[in-house]
Amino acid sequence: MKNNKIKYIILCIMIMNLFVSGYELEFKKSFSELSDINRGVVNSSRLNVRSGPSTMYPRIEVLYQGDIVNIKRAASESWLEITLPPIKGYIFSEFIDIKDTKENLVFYFDTSEVFTDYSMDTKETFGIVNGNSVNIRLKPLEDAARVAIVNKKVRLKILEKEGDWYKISFLSKRTAYVYSRYISKLKKSKIRMDFTPIFKDPENQDSLIRHLPANMEALIFDRKEGFFKVYIETYNITGWVPEESIIQ
Template structure:
C-alpha cells in the first residue's frame, strides 16, 4: 500500500515539474532575430534535447514562451526551442528619430503586418516622427495618430531641431491638399454614401480646413466646403509671409550614402557623400541632374531619381526623357504584379506559408528598387486584396506600361522538386524573360529551371512585354525555409532589378 502511494506521489510530482514550463509563457507573442550564422532548434529548453531543425542568421522567429535563457518559438507547423543568447529582440524604442519615405504612395498600416488595414499613404520625401520599431516595421506619427510603415521603403534620420522663428517679418503656414488623381468627388459629409457636391481635378490645390480619419475637408474656389478621401492626394505646407518672396527650389536626399558628383554623369568623380534628410538649394537643373552648392561653396551634381524636389509633383507619372542614361529607368513605366491576394491565397507551403503574403513582400521590395532608378512603378495590389487577373492585365494596358512583371512561388505534389523558373508566352516577351532570368540566377542559390513558354492568362492576354517568375517551390520544405527569408527576398528582387536594368539598357541602341 505504501509503495502504491509513493508511486502515485512520484507521478504527481513529475507531472507538476513537466507542466511548469507551460506557465512560463509570454502574455503576448514577440519576435526575435537570429544573430549567429547557424542556430539549432531543439525539442526542449536545453542542449540535451534533440535537434529538430536549424535557422540562419537574420531569420525572424516568433516567441511564444520562455524558460530561463531558452525561448520557445514557432517552427514550421510545430514549436521548438532556441538559445536566447543567440538572438536579439526586434522591438526597439526610436527616440529623436524620423523616417523619410524613399518611394511614392507608401502605405501606412494600422498594425505591423501586410494583412493590416491601410490607413493612409505618404509621398516620396515625406518626413515623419518615429516611436519604435518591431522587426521590419516602424511605428510613426501619421495625421495625428499612429501607424506603421515597412523599413525597406524609408530612410531613418535624426530628428531635426526646430529653429526659433525669425522676428524681422511675420510668417505663418497653412496646409494644403494636392489632388493626385484625374477626377475626385467632393462630398457634403465625410462618408462615401454622402451627396456629391462637386469634383476636382489632378494637381489642383485646396486649403485644408480640418481632417476626420481618412477624410479631408477642403475649401473650393466658390467658397463651398466639402470632403474628399485623403488617399487620392497628398498634403503640403505653404508659407504665407508678410512680404512677397521667391524661394529657390530645394531638393531633399532620400538615401543614406548618396553620391554628389563633380559633373552630371554617373562616371564623374564623387566629391561628397550625404545622407537621407539633408537639403540643398538648386542652382539649376540639367536634364535628370540637379546642380547644387554645398556649405563649403563646392559645386556638385546629384541625380534626380535619388532626391525629392520642393517643386515636383510626385504623384504624376514621369514624362519620358529623350535620352535615357544607361543604368537608369527614367521615363520607363513598369507594372509589378504581386500574385494572388485576398481570398485567393495561392499555394500554401509544406510549413504553412501562404504564397499571397510573400509575393507582396517581394513585389514591394522590387518596386522600391525600380523607383529609386527613376521608373514609374504601378502595383496591381498594395495590400492583401483580391484582384481579378483580367483587371491586372488591364492595369498594364491603361498605363501603357513598358513591361509587366508578375511574381509567384510554385508548388507541386512531388515535394522534392525545386528551383526557379521564368515564363513568357509571346515571342516579343522572350528577350525580357532571358535578361531577367540570367540576373536572377546570379543572385540566388537555387536550381535553374530555365525560361519557358507558359500559357498563363496574365501573359497570354498581355500586349506588353510581360513575364511571370516562379521564385522557388513552397511544396519543398527545405526550399520553403530558404525563399521565405528576408535575405532571399533582397537577393531575388535585386536580381530581377538588375535584369530589368540590363534589358532596358540594351534597348537604348
C-alpha cells in the first residue's frame, strides 16, 4: 500500500514536469534568445523571482528595491529571464529599470500575437508591421538605441505621430518609436449580422471558434479570399470572418 502511494507521487511529479517544460517551450517558439546580457535594477519594494515565466511557477527568490540583476532575454511580453548567480529565474518586467548600456536590451518579437493592450476606444489607433527586422527605438531618431526588433504582421498600438515616427505602446505599457514607413494602420469595424461564424482557418469550416453577435466591435488586420482576419476584444480571440459579415 505504501509503495503504491510512493509510485503515485512520483508519477504526479513527472506529469507536472512535462507540463511545465511544455509551457516554457511555447515561449521559446515565439521569442528568440538574446546573445547579450544587460543589467537591470529592481524598482519595486519586493519582487518575486519565479522558476518560469508565469505566476503559476513557484517562487525561488525575493528581490528588493535597488537590487541589480543580469537580464538574459525576454521570455514573453511581460517576463524577463534573469541570472542572479548561482540561480536563474524569471521576473515581471514592469518592476525592472533597464540600466543604460551601449545598446538597450533588444526584444525579438517573432510572433504575430497581440502584445499590447487592446480596446475598442474610437480614439485609439493600431498598426501592423509590414516588413521584417524592423527596429523599434527608444527615441524617434535613426541612431537611437534599439529596444526591439519586430517582424511582419506584429500588431502595435499607436499613441501618436512625431514627424516620420510613430510613438507606440510597448512591453508592459512602456513607450518606444518605430519609423512610420514600416507600419500600416489597422481598421476598426463591427460585425454586421447575428450568429456570424469566426474560424481559425478560413479554408476549414471545421475550425469554427464560436459565433458572434451583430454590432460586436472588431479590429481588421488582414484579408484573404472572401474573409477578413479580425481581433475580437470582447472574447480576446483572433480569427477569420466572412467579408460580407463586416460593416466597412
